[in-house]
Each structure stands twice: as structure tokens, then as C-alpha cells.
Amino acid sequence: MTASFRRNWRSRGARYVPSLLAGSALILAACSGKAARAAALRGNPDAGKVAIAAYGCGACHTVPGIRDARGLVGPPLDHFARRGFIAGQLPNTFDNLVRWIESPQSVEPGTAMPDLGVPEPLARNIAAYLYTLQ
Numbered sequence: 001m002t003a004s005f006r007r008n009w010r011s012r013g014a015r016y017v018p019s020l021l022a023g024s025a026l027i028l029a030a031c032s033g034k035a036a037r038a039a040a041l042r043g044n045p046d047a048g049k050v051a052i053a054a055y056g057c058g059a060c061h062t063v064p065g066i067r068d069a070r071g072l073v074g075p076p077l078d079h080f081a082r083r084g085f086i087a088g089q090l091p092n093t094f095d096n097l098v099r100w101i102e103s104p105q106s107v108e109p110g111t112a113m114p115d116l117g118v119p120e121p122l123a124r125n126i127a128a129y130l131y132t133l134q
């Protein structure tokens with residue numbers, strides 16, 4: 001590779017960086033919107049909101065949109081649709097989130113999040129709500 005080629009590539013590359021960044025932000029936004037819509041087909045976000053309040057998730061988590069959910073024991077659940085991992089363990093997919101909510105101890109034995117006995121249909125509703133948090 002010649003020096004002039006490298007220089008050229010660099011200056012051209014630099015020019016593309018801002019549009020690349022803008023492009024990936026758009027793609028990310030589109031993907032997380034898509035995740036919320038896909039999640040809404042597999043669970044009911046409004047019912048999930050009710051279940052989050054009923055199971056007292058807010059005693060340990062701050063959850064936007066849930067009254068009095070301001071707990072600080074676990075991580076805040078804001079922007080959940082944009083997270084890469086669940087509890088630093090599982091890739092953040094709908095099925096993995098349902099699994100975590102149903103039985104965090106089977107995913108990560110000894111985690112400070114207790115098994116709360118959330119049945120699968122409610123765990124799906126809760127997951128659908130969490131994916132509305134962009």
C-alpha cells in the first residue's frame with residue numbers, strides 16, 4: 001500500500017465517519033422500535049405494566065412509567081430496549097428476558113434478584129413493557 005493511497009483513504013474515511021455514525025444511530029433507533037413492536041406481538045405491554053406494579057419490581061428497580069418504582073437494589077431498567085445484555089449474562093432477546101423474569105436464579109445462581117414466581121404469560125407481558133423503554 002503506498003503512502004498516498006493510505007493518506008487518501010484516511011481523509012476519505014474521516015469524511016465518512018459522521019455519516020456512518022448518523023447512519024448507525026438511525027439503524028439502532030429503527031431496530032429498537034422494531035424490537036418494541038415485535039415484543040408487543042408476544043406480550044401485552046399494558047398488562048405488563050400492571051404486573052410490574054403487582055410483583056413489586058419497583059422495590060428494587062427504577063422503572064420509568066411505573067408509579068413508585070424507584071428502588072436502587074438492582075440496576076435501573078430505563079432504556080431496556082437498547083441494552084445489549086441482561087444482568088451481564090444473557091444477550092438481550094425477548095425469550096432470554098422472559099426466562100430471566102421467570103427464574104433469575106436458574107440463569108445466575110445466587111443473584112440478588114429473587115425468583116418471584118412470575119408465570120410465563122405475565123413474564124411475557126412484563127418483557128413487552130420493558131421493550132417499550134427506548
Ligand code: HEC
Nearest residue numbers: 055056057060073074075085086087088101111112113126
Ligand atoms: C429483591 C430485589 C429485586 C426484585 C424484587 C426484582 N429484582 Fe430484578 N434485579 C435485581 C438485581 C439485584 C439485579 C441484578 C442482577 C445481576 O446482575 O446479577 C436484577 C436484574 C434485573 C434485570 C436485568 C437488568 C440489567 O440491567 O441487565 C431485569 C430485566 C430485572 N431485574 C427485572 C425485574 C422484574 C421485571 C422484576 C419484577 C418481576 C424484578 N426484576 C424484581 C433485584 C431485584
